[in-house]
Amino acid sequence: MMQPFSSDQPHTILIATSAAYDHVALGKTLGRYGYAVRAVSRGDEALTIAAGGGVATTVLDAALAGSAGLELCQRLQRLCGADVPIYVLSNAPSEEERARATELGAAAYLPLTFNADDLAEDILLRLQAIPAAPAEADLPSMATLEVNYHTMLSGSPDAILLLQRGSHRVLDVNRRARELFGLTGTELMQRQFPSLCPPLQPDGRPSPQVFGEHVDQVLAGGVQVYELTMWHSSGRTLCCELRMVPLDSGRHRLMHVRVVDITRRKLAEALRDGKNRLLEMIARAAPLGDILERLMLLIExxxxxxxxxxxxxxxxxxxxxxxxxxxxxxxxxxxxxxxxxxxxxxxxxxxxxxxxxxxxxxxxxxxxxxxxxxxxxxxxxxxxxxxxxxxxxxxxxxxxxxxxxxxxxxxxxxxxxxxxxxxxxxxxxxxxxxxEELRRHREHLEELVAARTGQLLQAKEEAEHVNEELSTALGNLSMTQEELVRRDKLAALGALVAGVAHELNTPIGNSLVMASSMSERTAALRRDMENGLRRSTLESYVREAASADEVVVRNLRRAAALVASFRHIAVDSASSQRVRFVLGDPVAQLLQPLEADLRQRGLTLEEDVDHLLEMDSYPGPLSQALGHLIDNSVVHGFDGRAAGTIALSARDGGNGEVIIEVADTGAGIPAANLPRIYDPFFTTRLGSGGSGLGLYITHNIVTGVLGGRIDVVSTEGEGARFTLRLPKVAPL
Structure with a gap:
């Protein structure tokens, strides 16, 4: 804890350096304890400040101290007093200079590159502004831990804390942890880990309870990564990701905790979601004042x-x-x-x-x-x-x-x-x-129509009669048009229902026939049991039952697969894993099981893919989209054809894009069908096993999850070519 500062105590930290030194960082840490840093670059300036009194500590560059005799060090000591510690910093440390500094009473001899935060902590400890961490017999110290672990902890680019399990006491921290929480190592090592968090987490639960549950889950072998809201010493909230690993050192039970600040990532996600909500408000024509107020709160x-x-x-x-x-x-x-x-x-x-x-x-x-x-x-x-x-x-x-x-x-x-x-x-x-302009135009147009109508009414009664006839005709035309639209919708729905019913009727009908047959066979078996059951009759019944089970299960599975295909019309990017990968990996996993099936159909698969193209995207949905395109070529392009070629190619399109093409030499797509191929349930094979969802799902994956676009070029009788233009880095 910070000790109360007395106004009659020396409160100036004098820094005399001829080279650049991070005295700003030093002053920021020491300023929290009431000390003021005075930085000078000449020896006479340092002597003037020292003569004025109030100097608590001096940090002296050896290059300013005179010669090998370090005369300035002696003069500052006489002005400030022997009890004022002097830190000598050297740009070229040597044992001879160290010995001379020690002989003159310097408190420490350090390289000029010594970390400012570490120097500030040493000064505070020497001035007793912060208490030293107490040494307790039942707690481990760095002397009892492996040197290699401490070296790893100190050099880690992430914030690392070593805790004692049970008490959650902080035993050791690295520099990154001190920077993350804005506290010195001594201050951190006098705390329990939950005290670095606000009393309550965002869900309303106490922070010690939440952290304790995370520790219990880690010790039980559960997930080792958790999110926790923590505090900077300034009171600023930190959204952190914790990775915890239990350690054992003799009789001590320890926990290695890595803390990653994900505040920026959370803010970016909130900004993205807020933008989407604002765009939705704009699309719904919400009041401008409401939109702007929501925007202000989002930015704040x-x-x-x-x-x-x-x-x-x-x-x-x-x-x-x-x-x-x-x-x-x-x-x-x-x-x-x-x-x-x-x-x-x-x-x-x-x-x-x-x-x-x-x-x-x-x-x-x-x-x-x-x-x-x-x-x-x-x-x-x-x-x-x-x-x-x-x-x-x-x-x-x-x-x-x-x-x-x-x-x-x-x-x-x-x-x-x-x-x-x-x-x-x-x-x-x-x-x-x-x-507003459209509203004004509409109002003006209504005024013009009313005026013109009045003129026509006043000019001729015949014009009124004609106008009435035209109005009646227009009403009839509108009713006729609406009726035609309803009929078209009903016809399309009827065709869809008929196709679905036909696809499901066969497996369900087969199952029903077989179940009815087995019901009659079971009744006959029951009668035979009353009159004396023969072994051959039972064996025959068992064979027939097994065969019936196989037929029923096969047909019901087929029906379930059909239902699942009709339901699978949306792509959920949240369940897809985003990773960095080379394009060759998902392509190889996709094509390897397909090649044998294509050869049996008499089809040739040609591949011209740059396997080393790197992407930061979703390989699972990408493979699914390419699989649908190849399946579309097989089912529709080569239906009834003895031979043909399917070509898959991929290249770097520049401007951060990857261009992937799937082409075939099949039957092609009629020009009349091209505008509708991405519509859900549109298929030329409805009632023959096609659900009309393959290209719809592919379009959703490419334009939604992968953030790209898809184009098609086809001539009937000459095949089709689908072109995917995908960003190397998928949108968030």
């Missing part, structure tokens, strides 16, 4: 301490209107509503005037906010970045802005968020305005 959830607004440019092209700002004070929004745009109208008004992004990192000192800085100060706003919402290069629709209560400049991620929000806001505004 992606960054800490951000407050978002969306302003609209009024129809006069001069003044602004508040579109949304759910987290900003209503009084502030009322103040900026109706303000004019211009070359110095804050961030938003200037961005709309300039038609370019405006970044104001410090409102209080930026001339663009000269007329508005008092208003911003009243509500605690210190930074504002704004991007204009554009219809095209010349038409401004409004602006999107991000406010902060501290001086701040945007990062690349912040600019990316602004761009995404501006793009979606632009879509929503354009959609709303176009709907």
């Amino acid at each position: 959830s992606q960054s800490e301490d951000v407050l978002c607004t969306a302003l609209l440019l009024a129809p006069d092209g001069v003044h602004v209107q508040v579109g949304a700002g759910p987290s900003l004070p209503p009084d502030y929004l009322a103040t900026i509503d109706g303000q004019p745009i211009g070359p110095a109208a804050g961030s938003c008004g200037t961005a709309m005037h300039r038609r370019q992004t405006v970044v104001v990192a410090d409102i209080m000192n930026d001339p663009l906010w000269r007329d508005y800085r008092e208003t911003a100060a009243r509500y605690g706003l210190r930074a504002c970045w704004s991007m204009p919402i554009m219809l095209d290069g010349d038409t401004v629709l409004g602006s999107f802005a991000m406010y902060y209560r501290e001086v701040r400049t945007p990062s690349d991620e912040d600019l990316s968020l602004i761009g995404a929000a501006t793009h979606i806001a632009g879509i929503a505004i354009v959609r709303t305005r176009r709907e």
Whole structure:
């Protein structure tokens, strides 16, 4: 724990270095304990600060200390006092220099490249600002552990913690763990692991209970990867992924825990889902205010301490209107509503005037906010970045802005968020305005129709009579058209039902006949049992029953397979595993079992695939799509043909695409059927074993899961060629 700092204690950490040193990181850690870092690059400056008093520790570059005699070290010691520790850092450490520094009373002699966080922790321990971790007899120390494990832990790029099982006490951590939680190693090793988490997890359960359950599952041989919400020392929430491995060291029961920060990944998933929901709202024509408010809240959830607004440019092209700002004070929004745009109208008004992004990192000192800085100060706003919402290069629709209560400049991620929000806001505004234009056009058109109708009514009674006849004819035509559509739908549904019924009728009918026959045979056997059953009669019954069972089971399985094929019309990407792979692996797994079957049918399979093409995608759905295309060629292209060729090729199409083609020399597809081949249940073999789902499922896989597109070229009698254009990296 942090010790209370007394105002009468020395509180300055003096750093005198002639070379670049990370004194910022050193000051950040020491500042939490009330110490201030004073960094100088000359010896006389260091002596001036030391003479002023209040120096608690000195960090001295040996290159500034004079010569081999380290004169500056001696002079600083006389000014600061013998009890003030001096750390000597050397760019070229040597044993002679180490001995000289030790002789002069230096507290430590370290290389100039020594890690700033480790140095800060050593200073805090030496000044007793943090207590040393107590050595307990029943707890292991690094002296009792294998050196190789500790070396591995220290050099790991991931955050690693070693725990004592049962108490969950932290025994050792590496540098990455200290950075992840913002704590020193000493502070971490005085905690139990659940104390690094908020009291409750997102599901409402206590963190110690959740972590204990995870440990129990690992010890029981269950899954070793779990998600857990944790805390940074600043109070920032961390979404973490834990990988735990139990270890044993003599009588000690330990747990190796690797912690991976997946906060960015979770935020990216939330942003993607939020964008999809917003696009759905836009498609449903939700009110513009609701869309913009949801957009503001989405962007605010992606960054800490951000407050978002969306302003609209009024129809006069001069003044602004508040579109949304759910987290900003209503009084502030009322103040900026109706303000004019211009070359110095804050961030938003200037961005709309300039038609370019405006970044104001410090409102209080930026001339663009000269007329508005008092208003911003009243509500605690210190930074504002704004991007204009554009219809095209010349038409401004409004602006999107991000406010902060501290001086701040945007990062690349912040600019990316602004761009995404501006793009979606632009879509929503354009959609709303176009709907308003259409509504106005409709109203105007209705007025014109009414006026013209009045003129016609006043001009001639005959015109009215003709108009009535035309209206009646139009009504009859509409009714006739609707009736024809209903008939077509009923006819299509009837054909589908007839095909399904026919496919299911045969196996079900066979099963019913066989079951009826066996029912009669069983009744006869019962009568024979009453009159004396002969062995031959029983054996005959058993043979017939076995044969009947085989027929019934085979036909019922066929019926079940048909039902499953009709139900399998959607592709679930969530159940598919996304991996990095080379294209040759799924192609080989697909073609190996097919080659023998194709040879028996008299078909030749030609393969021209670049097996080393790398993809980050879904190999399972890809194999399923290619399998459907090859099966389609066999069933439809070569139905009744004695021989032919199916060719599978794949190449790098450039621009991050892979081009895969499946071509055959079969019967081809009639031109009239080409527009319907991807429709569900469309087949030319309905009633003959075809369900009409193969190409529909293939189309869903290619355009949905794999994020690509599929094209077909076919001439009847000359075969067909399906071309898949797939991104090497599938969309998330």
